[in-house]
Amino acid sequence: MKLKIGIIDYGIGNWASIRNSLSKLGFKAIVSSDHDQLKESNLLLLPGVGAFKPAMASIKEKKLDSFIYKKLDQGIPIIGICLGMQLLGRSSMENEHTEGLNIISEDVFPLDQESCHIGWNSTKCLKKNSLLKKFENYDFYFNHSYAFLTNLENTICETSFKTKKFSSILLKDKVAGLQFHPEKSQFHGLDLLKNLIFDLCEYA
Amino acid sequence: MLKKRLIGVITVLDGMAVQSIGFKKYLPLGRPSILAKNLEKWGADEIFIQSIDRSRNHKGPDLELLKSIAKSSLSTPVIYGGGISSIEEGIKAIKTGCERISLDAFIHQNHTKIKDLSLKLGSQAIIASIPVVIKKEKLYWFDYRKEIFKDSFSKLKELVTNRYISEIFIIDKVNEGYQNSFQEKIINLFPMKNFPLILFGGITEKEQIKNFFNMENISSVAIGNSLNYKEHMIQNHKNQLIGSNIRDSFYDKSLI
Numbered sequence: 513m514k515l516k517i518g519i520i521d522y523g524i525g526n527w528a529s530i531r532n533s534l535s536k537l538g539f540k541a542i543v544s545s546d547h548d549q550l551k552e553s554n555l556l557l558l559p560g561v562g563a564f565k566p567a568m569a570s571i572k573e574k575k576l577d578s579f580i581y582k583k584l585d586q587g588i589p590i591i592g593i594c595l596g597m598q599l600l601g602r603s604s605m606e607n608e609h610t611e612g613l614n615i616i617s618e619d620v621f622p623l624d625q626e627s628c629h630i631g632w633n634s635t636k637c638l639k640k641n642s643l644l645k646k647f648e649n650y651d652f653y654f655n656h657s658y659a660f661l662t663n664l665e666n667t668i669c670e671t672s673f674k675t676k677k678f679s680s681i682l683l684k685d686k687v688a689g690l691q692f693h694p695e696k697s698q699f700h701g702l703d704l705l706k707n708l709i710f711d712l713c714e715y716a
Numbered sequence: 717m718l719k720k721r722l723i724g725v726i727t728v729l730d731g732m733a734v735q736s737i738g739f740k741k742y743l744p745l746g747r748p749s750i751l752a753k754n755l756e757k758w759g760a761d762e763i764f765i766q767s768i769d770r771s772r773n774h775k776g777p778d779l780e781l782l783k784s785i786a787k788s789s790l791s792t793p794v795i796y797g798g799g800i801s802s803i804e805e806g807i808k809a810i811k812t813g814c815e816r817i818s819l820d821a822f823i824h825q826n827h828t829k830i831k832d833l834s835l836k837l838g839s840q841a842i843i844a845s846i847p848v849v850i851k852k853e854k855l856y857w858f859d860y861r862k863e864i865f866k867d868s869f870s871k872l873k874e875l876v877t878n879r880y881i882s883e884i885f886i887i888d889k890v891n892e893g894y895q896n897s898f899q900e901k902i903i904n905l906f907p908m909k910n911f912p913l914i915l916f917g918g919i920t921e922k923e924q925i926k927n928f929f930n931m932e933n934i935s936s937v938a939i940g941n942s943l944n945y946k947e948h949m950i951q952n953h954k955n956q957l958i959g960s961n962i963r964d965s966f967y968d969k970s971l972i
Contacts, residue, residue, distance in 0.1 A: 532789035628840040628882040632719045
């Protein structure tokens with residue numbers, strides 16, 4: 513049986529590309545903001561292009577916040593990618609202070625005043641994780657200017673940019689946050705995403 | 717450490733990928749989605765699709781092209797440029813099939829609106845595409861729509877100062893399509909010294925690329941024609957650039 517991935521559509525984003533990538537990996541992927549269409553998903557994916565404030569406004573308007581909390585209570589895993597990872601946090605300072613989903617009780621900060629962190633960079637595991645350790649030597653595609661600080665309780669991997677370090681992978685129970693775009697990181701990104709989905713869904 | 721990027725550029729004219737020489741002569745190369753798939757297979761760090769006839773002909777972004785790109789399930793980030801002249805069109809392009817957009821005519825027409833676009837998409841998704849020429853030791857910004865040369869970069873400076881954009885895609889207009897001809901002087905004359913730049917136009921040789929990658933504010937080098945019609949050119953460049961802080965050469969056999 514194919515695992516069903518529900519891609520949460522909260523407005524702006526290249527959803528077709530993510531859906532097609534997940535299909536290529538052998539998953540059944542749907543993109544929707546409709547609770548009924550998403551409710552049978554084995555895993556929810558919160559993707560990320562855009563700015564924090566309008567994304568959160570759209571999530572609230574579509575009542576996707578309460579839907580996500582309900583699904584988490586039912587043990588459905590969730591992966592947040594890039595902005596999607598940041599939305600899992602308590603708040604962000606992007607443009608102005610905006611409250612997030614507060615699933616990970618940490619705040620999102622600007623990374624660098626001078627430039628965005630765009631391009632390929634590696635991750636360094638700070639905590640033991642046999643799955644993510646395998647990917648430590650590969651580069652992944654980042655495209656962001658805000659991030660969680662490093663050394664948080666749930667930080668598994670960190671990444672360096674100029675003099676700063678930030679959380680590039682967070683894990684908390686069935687919740688994962690990836691600051692990079694695995695779906696846009698070619699072979700190794702897709703491999704990581706596939707294995708992470710199987711891992712979170714405890715799919716042997 | 718953040719790596720320097722080697723970007724594959726696909727120039728599109730009337731929906732067809734073309735080899736461009738100075739944006740004056742064009743030779744057909746094939747379907748853009750096939751070329752994009754090849755660039756991915758060969759390990760391009762990013763793919764830049766520039767539809768060069770969209771703004772001039774007021775056609776808006778080429779959404780059909782972006783749909784075909786999305787359908788091909790690329791796992792390489794895509795930048796799209798061409799015909800975007802409103803906030804709605806910028807958002808539509810992202811939703812249809814790219815991660816980032818590049819703006820040219822929009823900056824000339826209505827640069828104050830780019831703030832609103834940046835607030836919606838985040839500045840990381842927005843690039844300014846700036847074709848330039850040098851005349852009598854002075855740098856000019858070429859406006860394609862009106863075919864005029866502007867000596868003021870003030871609109872661009874405003875976008876940079878306020879961080880409404882993330883990178884500038886500098887095009888050596890005269891040397892685009894020619895070998896080993898990008899004028900380094902452009903970098904020296906360019907008014908924004910400490911902002912991330914992507915260089916394009918006449919870059920074909922490893923020594924050129926190596927030299928540019930040694931410059932702190934050069935985030936990427938973009939190459940068009942030679943990457944598209946010479947198989948494995950990306951791996952060749954990358955293998956020759958070991959030590960230049962680039963991502964390792966990779967050939968995705970799963971895409972054969």
